[in-house]
Amino acid sequence: MSQPSNRRVFMMQVAVGAGALAASHQALAQDKLAVTDSYAKSMGFVLDTKTVDAKRWKKHTAEQQCSKCQLWDGKPTDAFAACSFFGDQHTPAGGWCKNFKVKGAA
Numbered sequence: 263m264s265q266p267s268n269r270r271v272f273m274m275q276v277a278v279g280a281g282a283l284a285a286s287h288q289a290l291a292q293d294k295l296a297v298t299d300s301y302a303k304s305m306g307f308v309l310d311t312k313t314v315d316a317k318r319w320k321k322h323t324a325e326q327q328c329s330k331c332q333l334w335d336g337k338p339t340d341a342f343a344a345c346s347f348f349g350d351q352h353t354p355a356g357g358w359c360k361n362f363k364v365k366g367a368a
């Protein structure tokens with residue numbers, strides 16, 4: 263049985279490394295923001311806008327949710343999308359935090 267050439271071994275290692283890199287990049291890009299994250303908590307982040315503490319967040323309204331926020335990079339049909347405020351971690355369409363800014367507002 264012949265041994266693979268050094269060049270062939272190198273090319274296989276490059277292919278495996280590139281695949282692993284792409285997979286980890288995709289995992290990072292789809293990283294969901296945790297409600298337990300201390301910074302997210304301090305911003306009042308919740309997975310469901312209906313659960314916002316109205317006593318604490320007095321400017322919150324029922325219509326405010328991530329899918330209607332300028333900082334949310336998703337389509338209306340997306341369940342989750344990247345939020346630029348939280349470093350592109352993904353937040354749910356129905357989520358909310360105190361940084362909500364309605365799309366189209368100046």
Ligand code: SF4
Nearest residue numbers: 328331334345359362
């Ligand atoms: S900044 Fe906007 S998109 Fe991001 S968590 Fe807050 S409400 Fe949702």
